Amino acid sequence: MxxxxxxxxxxxxxxxxxxxxxxxxxxxxxxxxxxxxxxxxxxxxxxxxxxxxxxxxxxxxxxxxxxxxxxxxxxxxxxxxxxxxxxxxxxxxxxxxxxxxxxxxxxxxxxxxxxxxxxxxxxxxxxxxxxxxxxxxxxxxxxxxxxxxxxxxxxxxxxxxxxxxxxxxxxxxxxxxxxxxxxxxxPATSAVAELRVFRSRDVQLAIAVTAVANAGLLMVFTFFASLVTDVAGFATEAVAVLLLVYGLGAAAGNLAGGRLSDRAPMASQLGLLAALAAALVLTWTTAGSTVAVGIMVFVLGALGFSVIPGMQARVLTTAAAAPTLAMAVNASAYQLAAAFAAWLGGRVIDGGLGLRSIYLAGAAVTVLGIAVSLSAWLRDRRASKAESVPV
CATH class of the missing domain: 1.20.1250.20 (MFS general substrate transporter like domains)
Incomplete structure (x- = not known):
């Protein structure tokens, strides 16, 4: 059983x-x-x-x-x-x-x-x-x-x-x-003891990285159906197929990103986020082409999910004192990004910029994610140098 x-x-x-x-x-x-x-x-x-x-x-x-x-x-x-x-x-x-x-x-x-x-x-x-x-x-x-x-x-x-x-x-x-x-x-811990993990500055920064760095692509994913039909010109029946293409890209990116993260965690994360921001801009320039968008859907899925393994590992490491809660923390950070992405995407559309501008807004938020990730990397390096200094 x-x-x-x-x-x-x-x-x-x-x-x-x-x-x-x-x-x-x-x-x-x-x-x-x-x-x-x-x-x-x-x-x-x-x-x-x-x-x-x-x-x-x-x-x-x-x-x-x-x-x-x-x-x-x-x-x-x-x-x-x-x-x-x-x-x-x-x-x-x-x-x-x-x-x-x-x-x-x-x-x-x-x-x-x-x-x-x-x-x-x-x-x-x-x-x-x-x-x-x-x-x-x-x-x-x-x-x-x-x-x-x-x-x-x-x-x-x-x-x-x-x-x-x-x-x-x-x-x-x-x-x-x-x-x-x-x-x-x-685990033999109380709710209060589990929740104390949020006091850690490293945990807070790990949550911020997960939330901000994922928000750009999640903005695109929230309005996926409208983007591929109203902007790219696909038929409604093609949305399910394109979601499958996106999912295949996500699966491939998840596997590749995990291997890259094991070798060089933060360097790979920064590089992959930069590639994602560039891909979102490229999708904006080709948003009216069904062929180009069909290709970019796979690319965006792959790049977007390639950064997730490293982010998961960072949250689990920094929240090691509460391993069960760490999984919920990571999911909450991701959903915080989803909530922000849906709200901001709606504001972009209502502001008169149009559906197509969602790609550019997503790229801008991804660049902000790069900045937060870079801050976390510099903090890690300073901490590493401080530990290596002889007392």
Missing amino acids: RSAAVPSLMWCVFGITTGEFVIAGILPDIAGDLTVSIPVAGLLVTSYAIGMIVGGPVLTALTTRFPRKPLMLTLLAVAVAGNLASALAPVYPVLFAGRMITALVTSTFFANAIVIAASTAPPGRQAATVSKLVFGMNLSMILGAPIGTFIGNDHGWRATFAVIAACCALGFALVLWLVPDVRDAA
Whole structure:
């Protein structure tokens, strides 16, 4: 049964995170059906992000002493309810609330899933086992978001959320049946002790790097469907295919970025962010060409996800005193970027600059991410030199 625990948890991660990523493919349909503007519909990304930002660190810290399996089942039940509420939402505020409810449990579920996966792994195989859960998240972008978009295009966006709710319900059954109750996995620390990790200046800077450096590409991803249809001229049916291309690029970039980060963490991060900023500018110049945009979608996915492994490693290292919370912290930082990106993108569009300018705004924010990363690098170098000075 322990051998089936990780695939079961991977399915759950796939289902829950598909609900996060699929919004990029069905955003115009939601806006049209609920009679709201694209910028207002983009705030659904903000609501999800706020839910993860608040729910991640706080809920994870408050539940560190809870038995893992009952907690996981409760979180999955909330995810099912939130997605059903989204599918049945009669008006925009109800959909907004449904997305936020689902988001509240996402980070905590992922953090606890990693604890259980690591505890069921054979000696020396913990990292490889945990990577399978991350692969579930990759699959949600490569397969989940495109499939969800296809469903939304053919049967309406409500059907997309209904199917995601069904996936989470199946995950509930799999966890109930196949996942062991790992009672000794919870660290013997209090919520207050876990939350003290935020006092560290290094942790704060690591969170800032993750949040700011990812915001530029997330701005583009939030308005992905509108950018490729209204600006590049693709048919609506092509959005799902382009999301698949983006996901394939993300998977390739994630693997390559992990290897580069192992060799030269900060140097590779700075170089990859610079390449991402340049790619966003290049996409702006070619935004009206379907061929060029089709290529750049893959490139942007690859470059955007190539920096994530290094950022994850930095957060985990600086927050080593609270390993479970560290995963939620990293997710919250990423969602902070998503919330800011959706808000700023809406302001750019409403300001009369047009959809196409989203690429330039994303490049500018990415350059700011380079500056924050450079600050972290200089801080690390000063600390290293101080430690090397003989007393």
